[in-house]
Amino acid sequence: MLKIDNLIANVGDKQILKGISLSVGAGEVHAIMGPNGSGKSTLAQVIAGHPGYEVTGGSVTFENQDLLEMDAEIRAQAGIFLAFQYPVEIPGVSNAYFLRAAYNELRKARGEEEVDPMEFLDVMTEKLKIVEMTEDMLQRSVNAGFSGGEKKRNEILQMAVLDPKLAILDETDSGLDIDALRIVAEGVNKLKRPDNATIVVTHYQRLLNYIVPDYVHVLAQGRIVRSGGKELALELEERGYDWLLETAGATA
Amino acid sequence: MTAHSNYRELFDAAAQRPAARDFLPKLKIAAIEQFEAVGFPTTRDEDWHFTSVSPIAERIFRPVRSTATALTAEDIARFTYGRNDWHLLVFVNGRYEPALSSFAELDVDAQVMTFGEALKEAPELLAERLGTLAPSAHAFTALNTAFMADGVVIRVPKGVVLETPVHIVYVTDSHANGASLHPRTLVIAERGAQLTLVETFATIGGGAYFTNHVAEVVVGENARVDHYKVQREGGDAFHVGTIQATQDRNSIYHAFSFAVGAQLSRTNVYSKLLGEGCEVRLNGLYALEEAQHADHQTFVEHIAPSCSSREVYKGILDGTSHGVFNGKVYVHPEAQKTDGKQTNKALLLSEGARVDSKPQLEIFADDVKCTHGATVGQLDDMALFYMKSRGIGADRSRALLTYAFAAEVLELIELEPLKVALEALLFARFIPPDTV
Numbered sequence: 001m002l003k004i005d006n007l008i009a010n011v012g013d014k015q016i017l018k019g020i021s022l023s024v025g026a027g028e029v030h031a032i033m034g035p036n037g038s039g040k041s042t043l044a045q046v047i048a049g050h051p052g053y054e055v056t057g058g059s060v061t062f063e064n065q066d067l068l069e070m071d072a073e074i075r076a077q078a079g080i081f082l083a084f085q086y087p088v089e090i091p092g093v094s095n096a097y098f099l100r101a102a103y104n105e106l107r108k109a110r111g112e113e114e115v116d117p118m119e120f121l122d123v124m125t126e127k128l129k130i131v132e133m134t135e136d137m138l139q140r141s142v143n144a145g146f147s148g149g150e151k152k153r154n155e156i157l158q159m160a161v162l163d164p165k166l167a168i169l170d171e172t173d174s175g176l177d178i179d180a181l182r183i184v185a186e187g188v189n190k191l192k193r194p195d196n197a198t199i200v201v202t203h204y205q206r207l208l209n210y211i212v213p214d215y216v217h218v219l220a221q222g223r224i225v226r227s228g229g230k231e232l233a234l235e236l237e238e239r240g241y242d243w244l245l246e247t248a249g250a251t252a
Numbered sequence: 253m254t255a256h257s258n259y260r261e262l263f264d265a266a267a268q269r270p271a272a273r274d275f276l277p278k279l280k281i282a283a284i285e286q287f288e289a290v291g292f293p294t295t296r297d298e299d300w301h302f303t304s305v306s307p308i309a310e311r312i313f314r315p316v317r318s319t320a321t322a323l324t325a326e327d328i329a330r331f332t333y334g335r336n337d338w339h340l341l342v343f344v345n346g347r348y349e350p351a352l353s354s355f356a357e358l359d360v361d362a363q364v365m366t367f368g369e370a371l372k373e374a375p376e377l378l379a380e381r382l383g384t385l386a387p388s389a390h391a392f393t394a395l396n397t398a399f400m401a402d403g404v405v406i407r408v409p410k411g412v413v414l415e416t417p418v419h420i421v422y423v424t425d426s427h428a429n430g431a432s433l434h435p436r437t438l439v440i441a442e443r444g445a446q447l448t449l450v451e452t453f454a455t456i457g458g459g460a461y462f463t464n465h466v467a468e469v470v471v472g473e474n475a476r477v478d479h480y481k482v483q484r485e486g487g488d489a490f491h492v493g494t495i496q497a498t499q500d501r502n503s504i505y506h507a508f509s510f511a512v513g514a515q516l517s518r519t520n521v522y523s524k525l526l527g528e529g530c531e532v533r534l535n536g537l538y539a540l541e542e543a544q545h546a547d548h549q550t551f552v553e554h555i556a557p558s559c560s561s562r563e564v565y566k567g568i569l570d571g572t573s574h575g576v577f578n579g580k581v582y583v584h585p586e587a588q589k590t591d592g593k594q595t596n597k598a599l600l601l602s603e604g605a606r607v608d609s610k611p612q613l614e615i616f617a618d619d620v621k622c623t624h625g626a627t628v629g630q631l632d633d634m635a636l637f638y639m640k641s642r643g644i645g646a647d648r649s650r651a652l653l654t655y656a657f658a659a660e661v662l663e664l665i666e667l668e669p670l671k672v673a674l675e676a677l678l679f680a681r682f683i684p685p686d687t688v
Contacts, residue, residue, distance in 0.1 A: 075641075081641075088632075088634060
């Protein structure tokens with residue numbers, strides 16, 4: 001589904017990603033872990049098409065299309081979704097309006113009929129249950145005045161509505177209490193299907209107790225320094241990142 | 253012949269009606285003399301540094317010819333925010349139109365009168381208050397005082413709460429082209445009284461007219477006045493408006509200024525905090541396009557201690573428009589424990605748009621908390637990326653974020669129907685209509 005080959009990306013003159021290679025197949029859950037500043041969030045944002053990063057080398061293909069040639073909105077329409085670490089507040093624009101606008105853009109891109117507000121409400125009623133939210137949520141402005149937990153749940157609600165082929169969760173666990181974490185993780189699990197894939201970007205192992213990965217990759221200094229199964233996350237929890245960084249330093 | 257001496261001729265030509273009470277001609281004569289003495293401001297004047305009024309000064313705007321209006325209630329309904337249960341006073345080309353006004357019976361002991369009525373029913377009130385708040389030292393205020401023909405007087409007595417908002421609509425039609433209008437508002441909220449006033453300036457084909465409005469607002473001890481001004485003048489029009497409030501002890505005055513109209517406009521909102529424990533909020537939003545110029549000036553004068561002032565002004569500028577914001581806060585030595593906060597943000601949508609922002613804090617007390625912040629910028633890249641990452645195209649994302657920038661300040665409007673109406677107005681303006 002997603003194939004990243006030797007990806008190099010910069011912010012200004014600073015190289016952040018220094019040759020990342022990664023393959024994600026349908027039905028898989030990949031966790032990307034690593035210390036602060038390792039390039040985890042950069043990788044997530046580069047895949048989603050953030051214009052602030054310059055890709056200077058390598059390739060990214062999604063379902064055999066060159067992803068790097070597409071604008072962010074085209075990537076979303078192709079089925080990529082990024083749950084933001086810091087969701088943006090949009091006062092004055094209701095969740096319902098925003099979600100329907102996005103939902104219809106995706107339907108248009110697939111050549112499907114757009115839905116009107118009443119039809120959309122039917123769609124929403126079902127999706128709200130996934131993240132244990134109520135309908136009054138729809139009338140509130142997008143993320144405006146939301147608590148940290150509400151913002152993250154709202155990201156998962158958007159994910160449920162937009163039904164992506166590849167979802168990337170960028171530090172979705174940061175700032176969540178245990179109840180919010182459970183709701184978010186269960187939401188993600190409910191949306192998992194054999195034909196979609198998930199990349200979970202996280203600093204801590206905690207989230208991976210709830211969203212069990214098939215593969216774990218450790219990113220350090222812009223490179224993947226170790227890949228393994230879910231047991232790698234437990235090892236990191238026990239030993240920290242330092243031993244891997246030393247290894248990375250030795251091979252750099 | 254200088255521009256302002258034209259106004260003296262116009263003034264002399266308009267015979268003062270002998271039936272009018274003595275104080276009014278006296279006030280007007282003093283005002284025209286003041287105006288002659290000060291003349292129109294120039295950009296050498298500190299308060300007018302970024303705004304040249306020569307397009308106003310170089311024209312001769314005559315008083316409007318009094319003609320029966322062809323405007324109907326349906327026309328006026330465009331400007332009433334879907335509410336027909338408010339006290340509505342409609343002025344067409346500066347003249348009160350009883351047929352278009354729907355003046356609900358006041359269910360409380362309060363007075364809402366036109367100037368004509370006030371001269372008959374409460375002349376002593378006019379004589380005592382009119383012109384005492386807004387001094388004729390300001391040229392445009394002097395001009396208003398000299399030429400004011402009609403207006404509204406509202407008096408809410410001690411302890412009375414006027415629940416139903418009063419809405420004054422000033423609308424012009426084609427008869428106003430080339431004319432000047434000088435409407436005047438006087439509001440007196442006595443001790444513990446409360447009222448909400450909405451003043452809307454609009455046009456239906458008014459052309460190049462000049463509105464010069466003055467409102468004087470007396471907020472008594474423990475009283476509360478919510479004052480909304482909506483400036484939707486025509487694109488060729490000129491607008492100068494001054495609101496001058498004074499606040500007694502523990503009073504609350506909230507003013508919101510919304511401006512999208514006029515080729516050249518200046519809005520002054522001033523409050524003097526005379527008594528302890530007052531709260532004042534001066535908020536505003538303007539949205540400009542093409543070559544529009546809008547200048548907003550606020551002035552909060554902290555005279556008494558323990559008062560709080562809050563200001564949030566936002567501007568959205570497109571085309572080659574020019575916005576000016578000048579927020580003055582003056583804290584007298586006696587005004588200890590003053591708590592002042594001012595925020596001013598402008599969003600530039602085009603390369604040709606420009607904004608000049610000048611927060612001015614003058615503090616002569618030592619135990620105060622005063623802050624101000626001004627930002628000028630473009631849309632936030634991260635927010636744009638957020639929208640696009642949901643599949644929404646670049647143009648539509650920009651439109652939604654522009655609207656959101658404006659909507660944030662509209663949230664401060666406590667009068668729900670007005671907030672909803674202004675949101676709808678901006679939504680229609682910034683979000684391109686399409687199938688979504």
